[in-house]
Amino acid sequence: MGLTIDLAAIAANWKALAARAPGARPGAVVKADAYGLGAARVAPALYAAGARHFFVALAAEGRAIRPLLGDDASIFVLSGLMPGQDLTGLIPVLNSAEQFFRDRALRPRGGFAIQLDSGMNRLGMEPAEWAAIRAEALSARTAAGQGPALVMSHLMCADEPGHPANAAQLAAFREMAMGVTAPLSLSATGGILLGADYHFDVTRPGIGLYGGDPFAEARPVVTLALEVIQTRSVAAGEAVGYGCTWTAARPSRIATVAAGYADGLLRALSGKSVPLWAGDRSAPIVGRVSMDLITVDVTDLPDVPAALEILNARQTVDDLAARAGTIGYEILTSLGPRYPRDWRAAE
């Protein structure tokens, strides 16, 4: 029952992505609570598998995992250094000259990293800004040594291998990083799959670790089983759920399971006959997904199980996302705190 998270599969996916970029050290992106799966469990499992470069979005996320990892693990904070933040033991990814000077005032707290904008226009220094602080950044002395611990950028279309933005960003990053001896990093999951030109020194896989596209060979990581609370018989012509959007065409058995859109099972999944699974048999969602409940037509199942699965090896986060008009990342990070969570240990 609830959400089962396969830490062995996450470690296996990390190793498989590492093998795709053999010249680079593979990092691990564990922002947003490891994409909703529990950074306190996932990050130590990846550390045990060999990861030493961890990426989080916010300082608080970094502080939460710092005591769980060895001192040889670097934790990079992608949002950089915001006023008043304590980054002890963490490495801010400085995104602007303003952040660079704010950080300078706090050094020698520790190392820093630099983010360059190679075209995404979201975070990072543009060429002129970088040119202005580059000499000082590359020669800065920190407790961790000289210069930045990492110089990185991020691709905007890496999940579309043929997109011209990939080559354009690669060229822009190379140009801005020319002569930099610090380790370089450009690729998340999608970039790793674009090939060796994109790998540089450190990779930053996220979604691929958690079983999502575009890493098609990923081992599935999550199983989500929803408890059946009640089963009823419904006569032909009776409606089920809010808005009377589904009416039984035949005498039916309806099972009500304990999860809804408040648990990340998006209301957009309503009316699409999305299957829930009992072993190798499935039964479709009928009527609207409500906040805490989903109704399922189990008429054709031989018996009603104690729970029905909505995510498993048959129906991945990307399958569910496609039905809801979103991406696997959003399904994972929306799963919510109400499920009992069971982490299956890495072997």
Ligand SMILES: *Cc1c(COP(=O)(O)O)cnc(C)c1O
């Ligand atoms: C989220 C993120 C990643 C990981 O991306 P995936 O597509 O999940 O592999 C890597 N780098 C940065 C800067 C990110 O924001």
